Amino acid sequence: MAKVHVTTTINGEPEEFLCEPHQSMLDALRGPLGLTGSKEGCGTGDCGACSITLDGRLVCSCLMLAVEAEGKTIGTIEGLAQGDHLHPLQQKFLEWGALQCGICTPGVLVAAKALLEKNPDPTETEVRFWLAGNLCRCTGYDKIVRAVLETAADMRSAA
Amino acid sequence: MNVIANKWIGQRTIRPDGADKVTGRACYAADNTMPGMIWGKVLRSPHAHALIRSIDTSKAEKLPGVKAVVTAKDLVDFPVDKPVPLGIQDMRWMSRNIMAREKALFHGHPIAAVAAINEEVAAEACKLIEVDYEVLPHAIEIEDAIKPHAPILHDFVRFEGKPSNIAGTMVNKVGDVEAGFAEADIVIERTFTTRPVHQGYIEPQACTVSCTADGKVTIWSSSQGQFMVRAMTSFLTGITQSNIRAIPAEIGGGFGAKTIIYLEPLATVLAKKSGRPVKMVMTREEVMRATGPTSGSRSTVKIGAKKDGTLVAAQGTFYLQAGALPGSPLRGPVGCSFSPYYIPNILSTGYDVVSNRSKVAAYRAPGAPLGAFAAECVIDEICEKLGLDPLEFRLKNSSKEGQKAVYGATFGKITFEETVEAALKHPHYKAPLDKNPRPGVKRGRGVASGFWFNAGGESSAQVNITEDGNVAVTTGHPDVGGSRASIANVTAELLGIDHSRISVLIGDTASIGFSNLTGGSRVTFASAIVVTQSTEKVIGQLKERAARIWKIDPDAVTWENGEARPAGPNAGKFPPLSLEDLAAKANEMGGPIGAGTQLNTTGADPGFATHIVDVEVDVDLAIVRVLRYSAVQDVGRALHPSYVEGQIQGGVVQGIGWALSEEYLFDKQGKLENAGFLDYRMPVCSDVPMIEPVMLEIPNPKHPQGVRGVGEAPIVPVLAAITNAVHDALGKRFCDLPLSPPRVSAALDAAAE
């Protein structure tokens, strides 16, 4: 099977990798790219654990072919922190205990960051509906929603 | 309330594994690779029930890229007439669960496994395996499995002398229920059903296993017990435990389900046969089809009371669906359903029914929620008919210290009453609720209580002081919900040093002593005990070394705020010696400073919870939504409040899904129709409100920090609390879960006729 060579940008860095045409972006991230922060919870776009951004747009990496990354910019969980500086969302999640097992956390953080970039002042309802595509089985969502709302408030007052 | 002002215990510190979890660096079961690794895939039965006449793997073995093939003949055979227990599991059933032997017992049952150079070749090879099945009629639902002429799954299972699908029973009794009911002024009997529901962990099972040429096995996987992984793999493959090292990955949710394994033994044999490390990852579909959801159930509960509300008799008959092999969690409904209450006459009977679906695995207080659903709904009806407040009723009948539980234990300092009193006083209970807020919408409020045994069990910990005077703690249990955070708090508190100087790691089977499963709401409880004892031993060593330096008696040394100090003015005037000072001198003073403890911990007391919930119903569409939820529970001592609250909130939301939208649906061929997260409907973020955890901290006197196990009680009352609230809204009692819109709609339409 002939592999395709893909050139793309991931978390601001130029990257190249080989993949089969039928493989998903999630397969490419977790395989040749060695970026295992995005998780496979279902493989069918129903749980959000594989969430990334594609040219700034929140998508499930399991629903995108790896070859589609050609010439695009991809953002993954590994790109949220800058060096050892955690993103305010990451820091808040730790302070508020907004995770337990943590498997959904990368997807939730990528989704929450995308929300705050689009809507810096969401209501609780808006946060809940935006995160509806990120399943969490441990937390019951309460602390996740609170952490996102608090971070939004912090980021607004810092701006 | 525990009024000790603690510096670290009870503080919301940053968990030791936190940075890795929020940056995507934490390694879960599927994140590992080993050099030379190949991939394994499982061939699964397309039939719900079939004899396996033969399996021909020859074509698969010849496919280029295939390195090994495994069937049941490569695994240890456990004859069905000789029990081989491991904890609550039996290897006769575990061996047949991981790979079919005589029969395919459910759609999705593993028949063979293949290891090949990549997943696609492995999957292609599976298709080349030729299996000669004799398809048999199947039965999945309890009624279908126990009716006359039902297809019998196992000819070795007999009940009342005849071949049967009832594989076992359990009875707890006290007093004489017939006499009790005769004394009652009111007796209510109802039958309830629940569907199988899956634990729904987001991380599918996965493992990477390497087997060297001299037979040493290394297993990387996530589980609720790396020692269980080692033991089960040893039993099922025949490799000795000392030749197996099980390394715990971070675990992406378990809720009881990962207290057993499916892949590791298969990967081990594939690795042995191929000489290559083998990685196996379940798809979500495989998880839903072939790992154990909990039992579906049919429960008949009859309760009798006097008109002043005194409970006089209770009878429960609980049929639980075991799945393909024996082992429903009968002790859950049989032992827990009536235990919050003092009832002088109880007869509680459970039946373990096998049927052609995947074998159950434990799910958070296994069996207890479905029994509490039945009992707490009947109690609600009794309160309604007697005109009594349901929480006052619970107070009146509550279990007390010194009484004997129906399952045999004598209650210690239990705190059920306190949860009820706290619920009574909570603003939620008296908050105004407009039951008819707008046309077509109704609201209601319900309460329920619940009980879970909790457990202690074996645990090991090692506390070592590093050469630079900081602390490395190794524990033996996987961390499912933040136990490392609690352990760090305890250690920092005891040593009197800054929390940031403690690192907490989870050991593997080679590097830490035996520790039992993460389950039974026991990890924080048990780990805290052994970490406390280890830390106290370390403090003893530190004091003894300070004493030698000062040439005084060790009894004249205290340890405070991270330093050894003379105990009083008579001991002498010496400047304090810090942890760093003593660590620097360790080698010249006798060697490394550290201590371990391995114990079978005891002193766990049961968990009680009392919940209040408000629901809203869109009557025409028959959609039930939760508006407000308050969950009261005595946690003993919240070592790390955020993670204790989180356990309560998470358990409640799992219960909401179980009550309203989750259920296994099978087609006529016995195939699961909703084997994914689209149609197996777990609550999403927008489905639920904030969940208020009301934590009482009444210290458990048998625990060094007063901890009570918290993880399981939160799910127990939810099914009944919601059903009672729906009754309050609609005036109709529901006995069958989930309260899905088509079901609620049909019931409302039937009532209207």
Place this chain on the structure above:
Amino acid sequence: MTETRYLAAQTLDEAIGAYAAAAGAARILAGGTDLLVQMRSGVIRPGLIIDVKKIEEMTAIVPKADGGYWVGAAVSGAVLAEHKGFAATWPGVLEATNLIGSKQVQGRASIGGNLCNASPAADSVPALVAAGAVATVQGPHGRRELAVEHLTAGPGRTHLKPGEVLVGFTFPAQPKGSGGAYLRMTPRTEMDIAVVGLGVNLTLADGKVTAARVGLGAVAPTVLLVEDAAKALIGSGLDERALDAAAAACRAACKPINDKRGTVEYRTKVAGVLLKRTALIAAERAGGK
């Protein structure tokens, strides 16, 4: 094992040429939210995947001089929702499109893909039908137009001829006093496939309905244009009697099945309930103009 190839077509002709040449072995890729799921489950193993997202016409949203809109078939729901003009004119269509899956799915899923996948429960389709959208299709033998409700043939099947690709949609100019809405019934608040989906577009003049279209989904092999429901509403002031009659017409039009998402009885009942609710929202929006 089928070898799958990938082609990012630069022009519509290139896409059609490759699609026709593959003679049934190719699949069109827009958002991929159905295609990748079907590939993963083994339902399909395309020999060729033709990505159409580089074809300008298929990803364009163009306001037309007469007030109508052209929306390319591969435009994602998220992009469509950000188009202020379209959002103001066709809120019902956006309501439908942005109920498909999650925010992640909406970041990719297209109304063209939603229609061509031809699930009876496709969320965008009842709203497209109610809107009177017209599909433009192009194949080896040229270009043609057809009403959206004539494109689907049954579950998973369309009336597209071999080699034909759905290029985009024309939304008609709406008369003054028009409004549309879409509601669906799902057990959870998000993420579910519609148990019933219903789109209504109305035009009101002096408080009376002068035009109406009702699209009903998930209750038959294809989405239904319920003309009897529209007739019951036209000429009325949306009083209780007219709404009851329109709801009854919807119930009568249902040909639902029992499946893991709903029963025949439930779906039929809900079709009527949703008609009333959706019509009132559409009327409010129509009146607001």
